[in-house]
Amino acid sequence: MTIKQLSIFVENKPGRLSDVTATLKKCNINIRAITTADSSDFGILRLIVDDTDKAIECLKADEYLVKITNVVAVTAEDKPGGMASIMKTLYEANISVEYMYSAFLNPSDVTACLILRADNNENAIEALVDAGYKLLSADEMAKF
Amino acid sequence: MAAEKIYWNKEIETMGRDKMKALQSERLVKQVKHVWDNVPYYRHLMEEKGVCPDDIKSIDDLHKLPFISKADLRDNYPDGLLAVPKSECVRIHATSGTTGKRAIAFYTQKDLDIWDDCVARAITAAGGTKDDVVHIAYGYGLFTGGLGIHGGSHKVGCLTLPVSSGNTERQIQFMQDLKSTILCCTPSYAAYIGETLHEMGLTPDDIDLKAGIFGAEPWTEEMRQEIEKSLGIKAYDIYGLTETSGPGVAFECEAQTGMHINEDNFIAEIIDPETGEVLPEGSKGELVFTSITKEAFPLLRYRTRDICILTREKCPCGRTLVKMCKPMGRSDDMLIIKGVNVFPSQIETVLLKDFNATPNYQIVVDRVGNADTFEIKVELSDEMFGDTVKSISELEKKLSADIVQILGIKAKISLVEPKTIPRSEGKAVRVIDKRKLV
Numbered sequence: 001m002t003i004k005q006l007s008i009f010v011e012n013k014p015g016r017l018s019d020v021t022a023t024l025k026k027c028n029i030n031i032r033a034i035t036t037a038d039s040s041d042f043g044i045l046r047l048i049v050d051d052t053d054k055a056i057e058c059l060k061a062d063e064y065l066v067k068i069t070n071v072v073a074v075t076a077e078d079k080p081g082g083m084a085s086i087m088k089t090l091y092e093a094n095i096s097v098e099y100m101y102s103a104f105l106n107p108s109d110v111t112a113c114l115i116l117r118a119d120n121n122e123n124a125i126e127a128l129v130d131a132g133y134k135l136l137s138a139d140e141m142a143k144f
Numbered sequence: 145m146a147a148e149k150i151y152w153n154k155e156i157e158t159m160g161r162d163k164m165k166a167l168q169s170e171r172l173v174k175q176v177k178h179v180w181d182n183v184p185y186y187r188h189l190m191e192e193k194g195v196c197p198d199d200i201k202s203i204d205d206l207h208k209l210p211f212i213s214k215a216d217l218r219d220n221y222p223d224g225l226l227a228v229p230k231s232e233c234v235r236i237h238a239t240s241g242t243t244g245k246r247a248i249a250f251y252t253q254k255d256l257d258i259w260d261d262c263v264a265r266a267i268t269a270a271g272g273t274k275d276d277v278v279h280i281a282y283g284y285g286l287f288t289g290g291l292g293i294h295g296g297s298h299k300v301g302c303l304t305l306p307v308s309s310g311n312t313e314r315q316i317q318f319m320q321d322l323k324s325t326i327l328c329c330t331p332s333y334a335a336y337i338g339e340t341l342h343e344m345g346l347t348p349d350d351i352d353l354k355a356g357i358f359g360a361e362p363w364t365e366e367m368r369q370e371i372e373k374s375l376g377i378k379a380y381d382i383y384g385l386t387e388t389s390g391p392g393v394a395f396e397c398e399a400q401t402g403m404h405i406n407e408d409n410f411i412a413e414i415i416d417p418e419t420g421e422v423l424p425e426g427s428k429g430e431l432v433f434t435s436i437t438k439e440a441f442p443l444l445r446y447r448t449r450d451i452c453i454l455t456r457e458k459c460p461c462g463r464t465l466v467k468m469c470k471p472m473g474r475s476d477d478m479l480i481i482k483g484v485n486v487f488p489s490q491i492e493t494v495l496l497k498d499f500n501a502t503p504n505y506q507i508v509v510d511r512v513g514n515a516d517t518f519e520i521k522v523e524l525s526d527e528m529f530g531d532t533v534k535s536i537s538e539l540e541k542k543l544s545a546d547i548v549q550i551l552g553i554k555a556k557i558s559l560v561e562p563k564t565i566p567r568s569e570g571k572a573v574r575v576i577d578k579r580k581l582v
């Protein structure tokens with residue numbers, strides 16, 4: 001079970017992050033997770049949103065370069081070692097993580113959610129599910 | 145009667161407008177027949193446009209003719225546009241450029257005579273007579289600068305010093321020993337000679353220079369003032385293209401407010417570079433030349449890519465020849481960056497190879513201190529965008545390496561967001577050259 005992540009190319013210049021988020025606000029898109037990856041000249045803004053299709057439409061209308069990447073959303077216990085055990089599980093399954101970041105915290109049932117992109121998502125999912133981790137679906141992320 | 149001769153060819157240089165038009169018309173009609181009969185490529189271009197020599201009765205019909213561009217010249221390398229048997233040619237010159245990208249211009253003896261005559265007008269306008277010592281520090285060789293000025297200097301009867309460029313201290317020594325009075329070279333080299341003179345502890349009083357004729361690259365009014373001061377001379381601009389002959393297509397008079405075009409040999413037009421439409425006098429646009437006396441390598445409506453303004457305002461020097469301003473930049477085509485010739489088409493080739501498509505791009509050239517800066521902005525497209533910083537950085541590196549390989553110089557590659565490169569009438573503006581501030 002993967003979920004869709006939006007990657008947006010942004011030049012490193014003042015106001016760009018503000019512009020992107022303004023576009024999302026304009027279309028009433030709720031951001032569920034967000035991170036940036038930087039070089040000195042540009043960055044990639046990665047997002048999980050509640051309505052991916054609508055977000056793409058809005059962003060493209062405002063001339064953003066958007067790409068969809070499948071990622072895995074895995075929940076973990078919010079306690080020391082929670083992260084370590086996920087990493088250990090993946091490492092033992094010989095899976096490397098290309099990047100990861102955390103989703104917004106949820107006050108109710110789930111305590112922490114990690115978004116990750118593995119070199120092989122299918123194998124990562126299998127390893128995580130076998131180890132008893134709960135993965136989130138797009139719908140769950142949206143409500144989350 | 146003034147004792148001093150101020151025109152080389154008074155009749156032509158001060159000819160009335162109607163008479164000049166008639167002369168141009170007569171020569172144009174003849175030239176069109178010449179290329180139609182002798183250059184299959186021109187015939188093909190004209191047939192494509194649905195014109196034949198009978199449609200060209202005077203200069204008023206010039207606009208009916210097709211344009212020819214640098215690309216046509218390159219496609220016809222080396223001698224596809226030659227209009228006379230090779231045995232009639234006595235010389236070639238060539239534009240600089242990477243192998244296979246050169247355009248070769250052929251000359252008959254008559255072509256050289258006319259060219260010399262044009263340069264003689266320029267030297268005379270700069271105050272040169274047979275009593276002068278003309279110091280030529282332009283490069284000699286395929287480049288038209290050295291030999292072009294050389295021929296004109298001979299024609300005027302000046303003592304001609306074919307010094308060529310380089311070894312600046314020796315140049316100054318020569319100037320002192322042989323009492324050079326007119327210096328001919330690129331304006332940047334003239335500025336350098338001026339600096340060197342002062343570094344050697346000398347002043348303009350230690351040399352006999354009175355004038356300089358500088359061309360082959362863009363220069364500003366500020367640069368003129370600097371050169372005039374450092375060498376103690378009056379600095380004149382000269383314009384020319386290898387494709388049309390070389391220096392001497394247009395030259396500056398003592399008014400120093402633009403260059404008189406040798407209209408008896410070259411018809412000038414200003415067109416809209418986007419639409420190709422001829423613009424009214426005084427408009428800013430792309431300069432187009434038709435060489436109406438060239439035998440070996442005639443050009444009909446050659447697009448120079450130089451952005452320019454033509455004016456027929458009365459000139460204090462008395463010449464009636466139309467004047468062109470200093471070129472205000474090039475709409476595209478060749479750039480000289482860090483001394484290297486760069487064609488946007490070469491960059492396009494690299495982009496096409498690396499991306500399987502030609503993305504929107506823009507070349508930005510500037511000068512910081514004395515060094516050129518060279519940046520290529522490329523609009524990232526869907527296909528190029530790879531979600532990881534690493535994949536995009538790799539793309540940047542590959543592009544950077546390929547540019548160095550093709551051009552021989554390094555460019556800063558900037559990947560930018562879609563639609564951020566400014567458009568002009570729907571097309572991205574390919575070249576921003578901030579160095580050319582006229």
Ligand SMILES: [Zn+2]
Pocket residue numbers: 397398399404459460461462463
């Ligand atoms: Zn004049």
